[in-house]
Amino acid sequence: MKEYFQLRIKMLNRHFKDFGVEPILAYPIVILIFTGITTFLYGKLQEYAIFIYCFIAISILSKLGEKKRNDFLKSCFIKRNYFKVRLIENSLLVFPFILYILYQKYFFYAVILYVIALVLSFIIYNATANFTIPTPFSKKPFEFSVGFRNTFYIYPFIYWLTYKSIEVNNFNLGAFSLIALFFMLLNYYSKIEDSYYVWIYKKSSKDFIVNKIKIGITYGIILSLPICIALSVFFNTYILIIFSFQLGGLFYLAQAIVAKYSIFPEEVNIPIRILIVMSMFFPPFILITLPYFYSKSIEKLNAVLND
Amino acid sequence: MIKIENLSKKYGKIQVLNTINIELERGKVYGIVGENGSGKTTLFRCIAGMEKYNGKIETIQNMKDYLGFLETESYFFSKITGREYIQLLCNAREKELVNIEEKNIFDLPLDKYATAYSTGMKKKLALTAILLQGNSVFILDEPFNGVDIQSNIIITELIHKLKELGKLVIISSHIFSTLADTCNEIHLLENGSFVKKVFKEDFSKLEEEMKLRTVTNKIDKLNLV
Numbered sequence: 001m002k003e004y005f006q007l008r009i010k011m012l013n014r015h016f017k018d019f020g021v022e023p024i025l026a027y028p029i030v031i032l033i034f035t036g037i038t039t040f041l042y043g044k045l046q047e048y049a050i051f052i053y054c055f056i057a058i059s060i061l062s063k064l065g066e067k068k069r070n071d072f073l074k075s076c077f078i079k080r081n082y083f084k085v086r087l088i089e090n091s092l093l094v095f096p097f098i099l100y101i102l103y104q105k106y107f108f109y110a111v112i113l114y115v116i117a118l119v120l121s122f123i124i125y126n127a128t129a130n131f132t133i134p135t136p137f138s139k140k141p142f143e144f145s146v147g148f149r150n151t152f153y154i155y156p157f158i159y160w161l162t163y164k165s166i167e168v169n170n171f172n173l174g175a176f177s178l179i180a181l182f183f184m185l186l187n188y189y190s191k192i193e194d195s196y197y198v199w200i201y202k203k204s205s206k207d208f209i210v211n212k213i214k215i216g217i218t219y220g221i222i223l224s225l226p227i228c229i230a231l232s233v234f235f236n237t238y239i240l241i242i243f244s245f246q247l248g249g250l251f252y253l254a255q256a257i258v259a260k261y262s263i264f265p266e267e268v269n270i271p272i273r274i275l276i277v278m279s280m281f282f283p284p285f286i287l288i289t290l291p292y293f294y295s296k297s298i299e300k301l302n303a304v305l306n307d
Numbered sequence: 308m309i310k311i312e313n314l315s316k317k318y319g320k321i322q323v324l325n326t327i328n329i330e331l332e333r334g335k336v337y338g339i340v341g342e343n344g345s346g347k348t349t350l351f352r353c354i355a356g357m358e359k360y361n362g363k364i365e366t367i368q369n370m371k372d373y374l375g376f377l378e379t380e381s382y383f384f385s386k387i388t389g390r391e392y393i394q395l396l397c398n399a400r401e402k403e404l405v406n407i408e409e410k411n412i413f414d415l416p417l418d419k420y421a422t423a424y425s426t427g428m429k430k431k432l433a434l435t436a437i438l439l440q441g442n443s444v445f446i447l448d449e450p451f452n453g454v455d456i457q458s459n460i461i462i463t464e465l466i467h468k469l470k471e472l473g474k475l476v477i478i479s480s481h482i483f484s485t486l487a488d489t490c491n492e493i494h495l496l497e498n499g500s501f502v503k504k505v506f507k508e509d510f511s512k513l514e515e516e517m518k519l520r521t522v523t524n525k526i527d528k529l530n531l532v
Contacts, residue, residue, distance in 0.1 A: 132388055132418055141395040142384050149386040194382040199357055200399040202372040306356045306371055 057097040086121040147188030182249035205301035261297035314362035338486035341496035375437030383421040390417040396436040426453035
């Protein structure tokens with residue numbers, strides 16, 4: 001069992017290295033980012049940040065219950081040790097979230113979250129089950145149809161946050177739900193596809209990328225519109241802010257698409273991520289990064305589409 | 308339709324293809340045989356324009372837009388259904404997808420995730436998709452791999468039909484009988500070069516020769532008792 005956890009740490013360190021960060025730096029950076037986001041979220045959303053943290057923690061924990069992974073663990077360990085591994089893994093993962101909730105003195109939620117983490121150690125689900133999750137995006141595969149199926153359980157939570165923001169008259173919470181939605185959509189473009197799925201297109205590089213942006217923006221508008229309309233109706237004094245968040249979200253979505261292909265077929269690397277983050281902290285910067293990624297992506301796509 | 312002149316390809320210092328020369332015509336089926344690692348897949352990827360190479364490949368303009376490429380192992384996204392996979396490939400070629408149920412000749416469970424399909428079903432799905440794209444050139448890399456006997460018969464008949472329709476088909480297969488059934492000519496690829504070109508009347512001779520060369524001597528080395 002000890003070897004298993006040592007191996008997990010090795011694998012995690014390799015992930016950091018592949019990402020371009022030495023593990024010795026990666027751990028403090030992760031802690032800093034977690035603390036920073038936590039402090040910011042709690043400052044803006046108060047007790048609702050606890051719900052968001054519980055939700056994130058449960059989402060991460062549920063991934064550990066995937067059947068294939070558990071079949072592998074069962075084949076490696078005797079029954080008692082298998083359950084020990086699952087309990088330790090879940091406890092370790094939920095620890096930072098519980099620490100934060102305890103720090104905010106929400107003892108009840110901390111206990112509930114820990115109990116859920118323990119219960120989830122005994123639950124296994126089959127990701128390739130016979131049941132196919134329906135998606136409204138199947139006519140234009142693949143980013144939104146696949147992304148929607150991977151994150152379908154987050155949608156009710158995001159829309160519930162919008163509803164809650166109206167109920168408790170907390171605009172920040174509503175704005176957070178819109179931002180969270182766009183962050184989730186950006187994630188749909190984080191994985192590079194096999195070059196075959198670009199090669200098949202009977203399009204020029206420009207048409208290919210414009211088509212991808214069109215699909216992304218159309219679906220982005222469909223999914224974000226309910227939040228925008230609800231917030232505009234109930235917080236009409238903030239209508240300009242809502243509109244700029246919506247517009248900004250769509251711009252960042254377009255940027256995520258062009259940034260993905262700017263280094264194709266390689267994975268998005270650290271310098272690109274830095275540019276994206278910079279454009280988020282300083283929005284006018286997107287006027288430079290977006291055209292830059294666009295021209296780079298045309299260059300890269302020309303090689304695949306033989307343009 | 309496709310004229311390949313002095314095609315060579317290197318991965319680092321390893322020469323995978325070495326001065327390949329071949330002319331491929333519309334309405335014919337060409338078989339490419341060779342051991343694993345002989346360069347078949349690399350040759351296909353070069354023809355498809357998915358790899359950079361030295362030499363010359365002359366084709367019709369934008370042939371890639373009319374080329375159906377069945378890869379040895381197609382990649383499928385984790386949560387995409389069979390139907391969506393076909394839709395994606397048809398969208399890519401701006402081909403409207405109509406009456407898919409009727410065209411599902413392999414009776415695939417189109418509303419299930421493609422990753423949950425068996426090896427043979429994945430092959431059949433990928434083949435269905437490139438057929439529905441309405442291509443005029445087909446590269447089929449191991450189309451019979453993992454496919455059941457009934458589908459084997461259907462695929463063989465499909466290749467005959469494509470030939471009849473004047474399409475160009477290039478196939479690789481380890482099952483010699485499937486090539487003998489469908490091909491006009493077979494080219495033997497060894498260490499990245501074509502070493503033999505055989506027409507239909509000599510296919511049986513080639514099979515015997517390949518058996519002798521690749522099987523007999525190697526099995527003897529095991530000293531089985």
